[in-house]
Amino acid sequence: MAGKTIGLSGxxxxxxAAHAYREPEVLRELREETAKLGGxxxxxxGPEQGxxxxxxxxxxxxxxxxxxxxxxxxxxxxxxxxxATHITCADVSKAWTDIGRRYWQKAGVTDRIDLHLDGGxxxxxxxxxxxxxxTYDMAFIDADKTGYDAYYEGALKLLRPGGLILIDNxxxxxxxxxxxxxxxxxxxxxxxxxxxxxxxxVEICMVPIxxxxxxxxxx
Numbered sequence: 272m273a274g275k276t277i278g279l280s281g282x283x284x285x286x287x288a289a290h291a292y293r294e295p296e297v298l299r300e301l302r303e304e305t306a307k308l309g310g311x312x313x314x315x316x317g318p319e320q321g322x323x324x325x326x327x328x329x330x331x332x333x334x335x336x337x338x339x340x341x342x343x344x345x346x347x348x349x350x351x352x353x354x355a356t357h358i359t360c361a362d363v364s365k366a367w368t369d370i371g372r373r374y375w376q377k378a379g380v381t382d383r384i385d386l387h388l389d390g391g392x393x394x395x396x397x398x399x400x401x402x403x404x405x406t407y408d409m410a411f412i413d414a415d416k417t418g419y420d421a422y423y424e425g426a427l428k429l430l431r432p433g434g435l436i437l438i439d440n441x442x443x444x445x446x447x448x449x450x451x452x453x454x455x456x457x458x459x460x461x462x463x464x465x466x467x468x469x470x471x472x473v474e475i476c477m478v479p480i481x482x483x484x485x486x487x488x489x490x
Contacts, residue, residue, distance in 0.1 A: 276319060276481050277442055292322030295352060298345060301374040305343045311367075314342050316413070316439065317481040321345055324411065324437065325353035333408035337361075337398075337429055339391040339422040340414030340439075344371020344384075350411075351380035359407075360386045361394040361414070391418055395425030405431050413439035416456040419463045427472060427489060434489045436473070438463065442483030 275284055294302075298321060306312045316324075327333070328350050336355045338347055341362040348371065351358060362368050368386055375381045387394050391414055398404075410426035412419055419438065426436050443460045446452040464485070467475055473487040 275317065277445065277479055277483065288319070292319050294318045294322065297374060297378045298349060298352070300377075301343060301345055301348065301370070304370065305345065308343075314340075315345050320439075320481040320484065321349035323478075323480055323484070325349045327435065327437075328353035328355050328409065331408060331435060333435075335359075335407045335409075337394075337407045337410040337426060339394075339410070339412045339418075339426075341371060341386065342367050342413075344368065344374055346411055346413065347371065347384055348374055348378060348380065350409075351375070351383045352378060355409075356383050358384045359394065359398070360384060361389075361391040362386065363388055363390050390414075391422045391425070395422070395429070398429055399425075404428050407431065408434050410434070410436045411439070412436065416440065416443075416459040419459055420466065423463060423467070423487075430489045432489055436485075436487040436489070438467065438485040438487065440482045441477060441485045442479065444482060 279287055302315065302318060305315045324346060334356045336350055336358045338358060338360045341347055341360040347358050347360055365388055375384055407429045408431065410430060412422045414422065441460060441464055443457055446457045447461050467473065467485055467487050473489055475485060475487045477483060477485045
C-alpha cells in the first residue's frame with residue numbers, strides 16, 4: 272500500500288510534497304509508469320518514503336541491502352541511487368519486476384541489484400546456507416503481510432549488529448486501529464507491530480510516513 276503520507280491531505284499535503292523531498296527524474300518516470308497499473312499501483316511506496324530510505328542508506332553508509340517485495344522497483348532503485356551497492360531483492364512477479372529492470376538499466380544500477388523470483392523464504396534459506404548471516408546492513412520488508420514475521424526473523428539473522436530493518440505498511444491505512452477489521456493481513460500487521468515493540472533484540476521507532484514505517488535497529 273502506498274500513496275500519500277497518512278493523516279495529510281489537501282493544501283497541507285501539497286505544501287509538504289513541495290518541500291519534503293527531491294525526486295530524481297528516473298524515479299519520477301518509474302512512479303508515473305507504475306501509476307498506470309491502476310489499483311495495483313498502490314503497492315508502490317511514495318516518493319517521500321523513497322527519499323527517506325535513500326537518506327538512511329547514506330547516513331548508515333549501507334552497502335548490502337535485503338528487500339522483501341520489489342514490485343516495480345522504486346524502493347530498490349532509490350536505495351541504489353543513494354549508494355547501496357548490493358541489493359538482494361525477493362519477489363514472485365516477473366511482470367512487475369520487469370518494469371523495475373528497465374528503470375534499473377536506465378539508471379545504470381543493474382549491476383547493484385540481484386533479483387530473485389522465488390519469494391522471501393527461499394531467499395532467506397539460500398543466503399543463510401551460503402554463509403551470509405550477519406553480512407547485511409539494511410533490510411526492507413514490504414511483501415505479503417502474512418509473511419512479515421518470517422521475513423523479520425530472517426532479516427535479523429542476516430543483518431549485522433547495528434543493521435536496520437524497515438517494516439512497511441505498519442499503519443495499514445488506519446485499519447490496525449479498527450477492532451472491526453479482522454482479516455488476515457490486518458491481523459498479521461498488528462501481530463508484527465506487537466512483536467517488534469516487545470522485542471529486546473532491537474531498538475525501534477515507528478515513523479508515520481506514507482503508510483507507516485517501523486525502524487528496528489538490531490542490537
